[in-house]
Amino acid sequence: MQSKFFDVPGPALITPNRIGDHRGYFVEAFKADWFRENVEDVTFVQDNQSMSAQVGTIRGLHYQSAPFGQGKLVRVLKGAIFDVTVDIRKDSPTFGQWIGANLTAEGGEQLWVPDGFAHGFCILEPNTEVFYKVTNPYSREHDKGVAFDDPEIGIEWPIDLAEAVLSDKDKVQPKLADLNGGIEI
Ligand SMILES: Cc1cn([C@H]2C[C@H](O)[C@@H](COP(=O)(O)OP(=O)(O)O[C@H]3O[C@@H](C)C(=O)[C@@H](O)[C@H]3O)O2)c(=O)[nH]c1=O
Numbered sequence: 040m041q042s043k044f045f046d047v048p049g050p051a052l053i054t055p056n057r058i059g060d061h062r063g064y065f066v067e068a069f070k071a072d073w074f075r076e077n078v079e080d081v082t083f084v085q086d087n088q089s090m091s092a093q094v095g096t097i098r099g100l101h102y103q104s105a106p107f108g109q110g111k112l113v114r115v116l117k118g119a120i121f122d123v124t125v126d127i128r129k130d131s132p133t134f135g136q137w138i139g140a141n142l143t144a145e146g147g148e149q150l151w152v153p154d155g156f157a158h159g160f161c162i163l164e165p166n167t168e169v170f171y172k173v174t175n176p177y178s179r180e181h182d183k184g185v186a187f188d189d190p191e192i193g194i195e196w197p198i199d200l201a202e203a204v205l206s207d208k209d210k211v212q213p214k215l216a217d218l219n220g221g222i223e224i
Contacts, residue, residue, distance in 0.1 A: 083172040096204040099159015107181040108154035118167025128155035129221030184212035
């Protein structure tokens, strides 16, 4: 496993080693001990999977508020995404800063999105399947969002935003400024 960290402390890009042979490849896609020692000491309690049919679909930006804050370990099973995370922690020196990474089924890259970060992605290939482990169970009352196109965050999405496919919820998410300085974790 290789891990790369960013200028915004917390998130990590992880690339598990694939062992190839004439049949295809084998990969240890997740190892709890390695993750605890090399990335963050967390326990995953739920696995999520979504499929998005159309290129240009955006899901996010989402987070769960305390005490149901979630860390998310995201990867792509089929297709490709541009995966984004934004630091929304109150009093964080990197509050409002975002990082993005291309995750592909072909490359097997994974993005670690820590608790206190909003998360979203846009779909780069038809019928893309995204899989992610989370550190807290889903709670509808704590499910929150931030506008994916908030100019204050300034995410450089690699698609035409006028054509983005969105859920009703994601069309009307609050702005970063509405978080009153950020969330407590
Ligand atoms: C996230 C989630 C949703 N649901 C339900 C609620 C709803 O009826 C349906 C679809 O939910 P959503 O529209 O919120 O799905 P989606 O927009 O894919 O939400 C996801 O987006 C990405 C970016 C994330 O980071 C995730 O944490 C999650 O918020 O699934 C669950 O039952 N369990 C869950 O864990």
